[in-house]
Amino acid sequence: MLKKSIFALAFVALVAGCSSGTKLNETPVSTAGGTGGGTGSGAASGVAPVTIDPNAQTRQGPVGVARVIYFDFDSYTIKPEFQQLIDGHARFLKANPSRRISIEGHTDDLGGSEYNLALGQKRSEAVRRALTLLGVNDSQIEAVSFGKEKPAVQGTSDDARAQNRRAEIVYR
Numbered sequence: 001m002l003k004k005s006i007f008a009l010a011f012v013a014l015v016a017g018c019s020s021g022t023k024l025n026e027t028p029v030s031t032a033g034g035t036g037g038g039t040g041s042g043a044a045s046g047v048a049p050v051t052i053d054p055n056a057q058t059r060q061g062p063v064g065v066a067r068v069i070y071f072d073f074d075s076y077t078i079k080p081e082f083q084q085l086i087d088g089h090a091r092f093l094k095a096n097p098s099r100r101i102s103i104e105g106h107t108d109d110l111g112g113s114e115y116n117l118a119l120g121q122k123r124s125e126a127v128r129r130a131l132t133l134l135g136v137n138d139s140q141i142e143a144v145s146f147g148k149e150k151p152a153v154q155g156t157s158d159d160a161r162a163q164n165r166r167a168e169i170v171y172r
Contacts, residue, residue: 062091068167069127069168086131087134090134099140100141102141102172104146105120106148106150106167109161123145151164
């Protein structure tokens with residue numbers, strides 16, 4: 001008898017827990033005209049229509065192409081291993097003449113602020129020059145320097161400093 005009572009109480013609790021006040025046979029959303037069905041215009045229902053950005057897939061530039069060029073200590077010479085990266089961005093920018101980039105030059109923490117700003121500018125200008133030699137319109141490119149002010153990696157190890165000697169291609 002006790003088992004039947006516990007089973008009955010459990011069943012009642014289960015049914016009570018599953019019930020809700022939502023009426024399934026009523027339309028949950030109505031349009032401004034009050035016809036129901038939720039098929040009215042976005043403006044009438046207060047919901048903004050979705051606008052698809054034609055550049056959404058390419059907002060960050062070419063897919064699968066890195067955006068960072070690393071430099072040797074106290075150098076602004078682009079290493080041969082980064083030529084394919086620069087080629088990929090050049091092809092993308094030539095195919096998308098309305099796209100713009102900023103090339104941000106960076107340095108490690110060694111040296112004075114003025115020296116590092118100048119070296120960062122030389123690094124960004126070297127990448128800019130390489131892109132324009134490949135046919136990219138100069139008006140699509142802005143070269144700037146952050147010197148040692150925006151390190152990619154904190155620290156003073158050789159590895160950390162090597163990661164901070166860079167130029168980054170940023171799509172706008």
